Amino acid sequence: MPRFCANLSFLFADLPFEKRFAAAAAAGFSGVEYIGAYDMPMADIKRHLDENELKQVLFNLPPGDWEAGDRGLACRPGREEEFRDSVFRALDYATTLECDMIHCMAGNMAKGEDPGELARLYCDNLLYAADEAGKAGVTILIEPINGVDMPGYLLNSVEQAAVILDQLDHPALALQFDIYHAQLVGGDIASRLARHFDKIRHVQIAGVPGRHEPDRGELNCSFLFYLLDRLGYDGWIGCEYKPQGTTEEGLGWLSPWQGTAS
Numbered sequence: 001m002p003r004f005c006a007n008l009s010f011l012f013a014d015l016p017f018e019k020r021f022a023a024a025a026a027a028g029f030s031g032v033e034y035i036g037a038y039d040m041p042m043a044d045i046k047r048h049l050d051e052n053e054l055k056q057v058l059f060n061l062p063p064g065d066w067e068a069g070d071r072g073l074a075c076r077p078g079r080e081e082e083f084r085d086s087v088f089r090a091l092d093y094a095t096t097l098e099c100d101m102i103h104c105m106a107g108n109m110a111k112g113e114d115p116g117e118l119a120r121l122y123c124d125n126l127l128y129a130a131d132e133a134g135k136a137g138v139t140i141l142i143e144p145i146n147g148v149d150m151p152g153y154l155l156n157s158v159e160q161a162a163v164i165l166d167q168l169d170h171p172a173l174a175l176q177f178d179i180y181h182a183q184l185v186g187g188d189i190a191s192r193l194a195r196h197f198d199k200i201r202h203v204q205i206a207g208v209p210g211r212h213e214p215d216r217g218e219l220n221c222s223f224l225f226y227l228l229d230r231l232g233y234d235g236w237i238g239c240e241y242k243p244q245g246t247t248e249e250g251l252g253w254l255s256p257w258q259g260t261a262s
C-alpha cells in the first residue's frame, strides 16, 4: 500500500521549520518533502533526518526570488546561468540528503511573452538539468500546477507534461502527479493516473476544493490510493495540503493507511 510523506512546507506550519522533522516522525511519517530549505546548512537537515529516521523524498530546485514572484527559473529567458547554478546547488543538497528526486518548477509566463519560446527554453533547461541529475542518480520531476493558485504558471496540465516527457524522452525526467492540481485542471483523476502511469514517479494529494485534508471535499482518496496500488505504484504520496486546524487534528484520514506500506 502507499507510503505517505509529510510536506514540511505545508504541514506542521505552526512550528519553526527545524522542529517539523520531529513532529512528522512523531505523527508516524517515515519520509518528508518540502519546497526548499536552502537557507539551512545541509548538514543540519541531514542531522534532523537521521535523528528522526526520516527519508528525504523530494525537494525543489531553488525557484528564483519567490518574494519577487519567481516560481521557478526553467522557462525564464535571460536566467539560464542562474538556472544552471540552481541545478548544481540542488544536486549538492540531494547528494548529502540521499534524495533521489528533485522537482524543477517551470516558472511563470509574463503578459505578452510567446509561450512557444518559453516552452523551448523550458525543454532545453530540463534536458540540461536531467543530464546533470542523471549523473548523480537523481530524477528531475515536472509538475503541472493549476493557474488559479499560480497565475501565469507555464505548465498547467498533465497532458502538456506528458507531451514534454515524450518529446524529451530522457531517463532522468519524470512526472510529479499532484492530484489536487490535476483535479482542478481536467479532473477525471482515475483515468489520467492510469493513462500516464508509466511517467509518474511521485504523487501528491490534497482535498478539493480548499487544498485541505485529502478526505475533505469531492475526491475519493481511498479509492485513488487503492487504484495506485493496483496500478503497481511503489513511490511516495506527498501530503501537500493546508490543515484546517492543527496538522495532528487533521490526520485521522491517514491512520488506516499507516503501517500498511508494502
Ligand SMILES: O=C(O)C(=O)[C@@H](O)CO
Pocket: 035, 060, 103, 105, 143, 145, 178, 181, 204, 240
Ligand atoms: O505547489 C505545489 O503543488 C508544489 O508541489 C510545489 O513544489 C510548488 O509550489
Ligand SMILES: [Mg+2]
Pocket: 143, 178, 204, 240
Ligand atoms: Mg504539488
